[in-house]
Amino acid sequence: xxxxxxxxDTEKTYQLVxxxxxxxxxxxxxxxxKAIDMNPELIELILDLYNNxxxxxxxxxxxxxxxxxxxxxxxxxxxxxxxxxPEIEQSLVHIFSKYGQSHQLLATLAYFFNDYKTHLVxxxxxxxxxxxxxxxxxxxxxxxxxxxxxxxxxxxxSIQQFIxxxxxxxxxxxxxxxxxxxxxxxxxxxxxxxxxxxxxxxFELELRKHAIIEDYVLVPMALELEHKLI
Numbered sequence: 001x002x003x004x005x006x007x008x009d010t011e012k013t014y015q016l017v018x019x020x021x022x023x024x025x026x027x028x029x030x031x032x033x034k035a036i037d038m039n040p041e042l043i044e045l046i047l048d049l050y051n052n053x054x055x056x057x058x059x060x061x062x063x064x065x066x067x068x069x070x071x072x073x074x075x076x077x078x079x080x081x082x083x084x085x086p087e088i089e090q091s092l093v094h095i096f097s098k099y100g101q102s103h104q105l106l107a108t109l110a111y112f113f114n115d116y117k118t119h120l121v122x123x124x125x126x127x128x129x130x131x132x133x134x135x136x137x138x139x140x141x142x143x144x145x146x147x148x149x150x151x152x153x154x155x156x157x158s159i160q161q162f163i164x165x166x167x168x169x170x171x172x173x174x175x176x177x178x179x180x181x182x183x184x185x186x187x188x189x190x191x192x193x194x195x196x197x198x199x200x201x202x203f204e205l206e207l208r209k210h211a212i213i214e215d216y217v218l219v220p221m222a223l224e225l226e227h228k229l230i
Contacts, residue, residue: 020079
């Protein structure tokens with residue numbers, strides 16, 4: 001089985017980042033529509049993150065507004081739910097329908113990923129329901145005139161509460177993909193399953209980059225804003 005980097009080049013990386021801004025795939029009447037006009041400098045910086053996360057200059061992200069970072073992450077959530085996960089699910093259905101009897105182990109591993117997908121969707125829905133709306137409220141409050149701005153009442157939800165309860169969902173996918181790879185070196189493994197494995201590896205990469213931006217850029221910015229307002 002070829003390594004993940006064999007499947008990714010500069011053009012592919014660029015496609016991974018910008019295809020989530022396709023206007024046809026974005027929800028209507030939603031702040032995510034702002035992603036169509038995403039700052040090209042921010043996109044270039046995100047591309048740098050995909051190419052090299054070890055030396056990524058997080059301080060450069062501070063030049064962008066919290067709204068821009070939030071918009072990117074919202075667009076990414078929608079991209080996962082509307083495109084990436086359905087694509088992987090389609091592969092799962094094909095594997096199960098064609099190889100479920102002759103390659104029972106493959107079908108079992110595919111179900112393992114499907115269970116992970118359920119956890120991931122719950123994770124995303126929680127952030128969309130609690131974290132992102134809360135950050136939007138902080139942003140709106142911060143735009144009030146300075147002489148009219150009053151401390152916001154202590155909310156039921158807080159950034160620190162999110163940090164304390166936040167689980168690294170991308171680590172779970174890494175465990176899933178490692179388990180799948182362990183049983184995918186045999187040449188008898190059918191091609192559709194190898195395609196599925198590649199999809200999982202690429203998605204693992206996606207989630208890791210998403211988590212870096214969320215955990216090390218968005219959340220610290222939101223925490224700082226929260227401290228100013230509450």
